[in-house]
Amino acid sequence: MDQFLQQIMLVISQIPQGKVTTYGEVARMAGYPGYARHVGKALSKMPRDSKLPWFRVINSQGKISLKGEAASRQRKLLEQEEVNISENGRIRLKQYRWHPE
DNA sequence: TCTATGACGCTAC
DNA sequence: GGTAGCGCCATAG
Structure with a gap:
């Protein structure tokens, strides 16, 4: 389980600025499909001021x-990275999703 | 051991 | 495209 946390953190730290990815994707990349x-559970336990770009992780619905x-905080951080968010709070994954090889 | 719960995902309508 | 249902898996009580 600790290994799981390590992998999760590693993957999240790899997300480039201005991009977002999903919880499922992070899990898969970490080797835990x-x-x-x-x-999400792991992130919820992390301190707000964590260095990790946790705010770049959203659900599959964008x-x-x-x-x-907390939501407004995340939205604000994303906007700072030039990620446009619709009025209904949805992010265009087609445009911002980050998926490694 | 069983049940409820959660920063979720996928499919169907 | 939006919502509803059901599935998934570890953890807490």
Whole structure:
């Protein structure tokens, strides 16, 4: 499980600025396909001020899965990276999704 | 051991 | 494109 966390963190740290990816993708890249929920769980335990670009991780629908203040924080951070977000809070994955080889 | 839960994904309509 | 349902897997109680 610790190994899982290490891999997750490694993958997330690889996400380039201005790009976003999904929980499922992160899990798969880390070598744990099907563990999307656990990615979110791991991130929820991380401190807000973590150095990791956790805000570049969104769900497969291109939406932020957080609520209230946390959600607006993430949205703000993404906007700072030139990621356009629709009025309904959706991000165009076609355009911003990052998928490595 | 069983049930509920979660920053999710995929398919069907 | 948007929502609803069901599946998935580890953890907490």
